[in-house]
Amino acid sequence: MKAIAAPGYGPLEGLVQMDAPLPTPRRGEVRVRVVASALNPADYKVVLGALKFLHGRKRPLIVGYDFSGTVDEIGPSVTGVSVGDDVFGFLPYGPFNNQGAFAEALIAKCAEIAVKPKGVSHELAAASATSGLTAIQSIRDLGRLPASGGQVLVTGVSGGVGSISVGVARKLNATVTAVGSGKGLELARRLGAVEVLDRTERPLPGNLHEQFDVIFDASAAYRWRGWRGALKKGGAFVTTLPSAAFASDKLASLFSRTRVHFVSVKSRPADLALLATWLGEGLEVPLAATIPVRDVASGLAQLQKTGGRIAVQVAGGF
C-alpha cells in the first residue's frame, strides 16, 4: 500500500511517499481501506519531533490519525462490524501506535471505531473524529456541564477543535460564547455562538459579561490563573496542552472553588457513536480546505501557520 511517511524527525518537506506492506487484522481488529483523513497539529508536532510521545518510534513513521473508510477484512472475534461497512475514528495518540492514517489502509480495534453516518462524506467524518471527541470529552466529561446545559466559553474558534466545539456545546444544550480572530468570528456567529469576542481587539478575559460553567481553551493559549474569575463556583477551565503553567495552576486550583483540567482525547466508541448521530443531524464540521494526500506536507505547513480543519482525500490522492 502507499503511505506518506517521515524517515525520521525533521522538516515537513522531508515527508515522502513510500510503499508499505498491507497490514493484517488480528483478534478484535479490522482493516480499513482509508478514503479520507484530516490534518491535526499533532501530525506536524510528531514529524518535527516536538511531541515524540504521541507516536511510536518505528521508522519510517507513517503519519496521520483521523480516518474514515471501508472495512475490507476482519480479524477473529470481531462483532458488530462487517466487511463493507463504512467506519470512522482515529488512531491512538501515544507511543504504542506505529501506524498512520495517511495510508491506503490501516488496522483499527473494532472497539475504537463507529459506523459512519450515511449521507455524511468520508472527508467530514474523518475531520470530525479527533476534534469532535476532544470537544465532547472536554466540555461534557471534564467540564461536567450540567445535562440541562449552561454557559460555555470556547477559544480558538477558527481552529479545528474550537470550531466544532461551538456546535458540540450547543448539542449539549449550552449557550456559547466564542473567542477568536479573523474569519473565525463570523464562523462562530454562524455556528450559533451568542457572543463572539475578538481576541486581537481587547485583552481577555476582561470585558466578559457572563460567568461560565466551562471555559474550554481549545487554543491552549490561556491560563486558568487569568480566567478563574470568569468561572462559576464548581466551574472548569479545560486546556488542550499540558505545560508547567498548567501544573502550577492545577495545584493552585485545589485551594479554589473552580477546577482546571487537561484533556487527553481517547477513542471511545460511545462518544464516536454520539458524534455520528450528531453528524447525521447536521452538526457542522467547518473545513478550511480539502487537499489530496500527496499535498500533506504543504497542508501541514499551512495548518501550522493559520490553524483550521483541513480534510485529506486519501483514496485517489496519491
Ligand SMILES: NC(=O)c1ccc[n+]([C@@H]2O[C@H](COP(=O)([O-])OP(=O)(O)OC[C@H]3O[C@@H](n4cnc5c(N)ncnc54)[C@H](OP(=O)(O)O)[C@@H]3O)[C@@H](O)[C@H]2O)c1
Ligand atoms: N490534548 C488533546 O487530547 C488534544 C486533542 C486535539 C488537539 N489538541 C491540541 O489543541 C490545540 C488546538 O488544536 P486545533 O486542531 O484546534 O489547532 P488549530 O486548528 O491550529 O487551531 C488553533 C487556534 O488557536 C487560535 N490561536 C492561535 N494562536 C493563538 C494565540 N496566540 N492566542 C490565542 N489563540 C490563538 C487560533 O484561532 P483564533 O484565531 O480563532 O483564535 C487557531 O486557529 C493544538 O495545540 C492541538 O495539538 C490536543
